[in-house]
Amino acid sequence: MFEALKPQPADKIIALIAAYAADPREGKIDLGVGVYRDDSGTTPIMRAVRAAETANLQAETTKTYNRLIGDAAYLAAVKPLAVGDTVDLARVTASQAPGGTGALHCLFELCKLARPGARYWISDPSWPNHEAILRHMGLPIAKYPYYDEATGAVDFDAMMAALDDVQEGDIVILHGCCHNPTGANLDLTQWAALTTHAALRGWVPLIDLAYLGLGDGLEEDAAGYRSMVSRLPESMIGLSFSKNFGLYRDRAGAAIVVAETPEDAGMAEGALAAINRLNYSFAPHHSAAIVATVLGDADLTADWQAELKDMRERVTGLRVALAEALKRETNSDRFNFIAEHRGMFSRLGLTPAEVETLRAEHGIYMVGDSRMNIAGFHPDDIDRFAKAVAKTIRP
């Protein structure tokens, strides 16, 4: 039967990992997959994560099954982290999921059960896996324009105009902060306008939250989507701890539902537990237990927040240095937006041919749409990178 299978299209981001590894050149620069790296080029295990993992290893007494919905301490810590004190927690339920991807998949399945006719709106562009997963699940996709290449900002008018076609009950996927791939984010006024639109038109937001704390701060990054969640009867959050806890391969995430009433939240909880059972029964415990231990301990939480702040500030510092170097080398303001953006990514705005030239001639790897993982830069790379870009785009 397997001869009937067709080759699967590669994930263009994941494919870059292998292409970069196979390049023998000294001084190659990896701006591909979105993982945080420090100045030594490593993706560190965070101090609080290491401490919690060590403590858990000693304290753990059993490996028996936990609950289908997930670990109680983990979910109790995760809900307030996501929604803050903006909603009554009796209206909030959550399930443990293997990473943010797992959380999104669970929420799509929940929507499929609750709203069979819904369309799923994604930003154009968005993280490619949004469209890929929805397609895989056979769910109907609609797109809203998001990014204005000319200004480097959100094209909010175009976004709102497209959302005029939304039907009651549709699901609109929004990036909670640190938009992937553009780095351009909604401001508080725009979140408020979207909230009013959702309230009037009856669409339900699904917030993809993969970079909380990597933009301007844990509270700052949450302010926009929390204001929306607090004003609407229903919303969902797909949370990932891959980036802000550095737990990538260990897979920690949560599918969070804010329901209109505690009774509805109870129904959603039952469905989420069943979805977990039907997919893999129990989500991986190890990584979730690390998050629960960190968030359940004031000292570990403070240390996690301090290290996350350092990570965030490294990225913001690299943004400023990069924008300055590109301004100097290209003698233009074309790339100033990089310093304004937040999160791990910005798109340079180069053509696919220019991206290919950077790879072939300079050993610089970025996604074909010219998305760069800013955290991938070493400070010493920036001048050479800016010179290479200037040479590549010179008419």
Ligand code: PLP
């Ligand atoms: N959503 C966005 C926008 C992402 O960039 C990512 C990748 O990190 C995820 C979700 C899910 O990440 P993970 O499944 O590794 O937790």
Ligand code: TYF
């Ligand atoms: O966009 C990125 O680079 C990260 C990592 O299928 C990632 O979100 C990329 C592709 C993918 C899973 C994770």
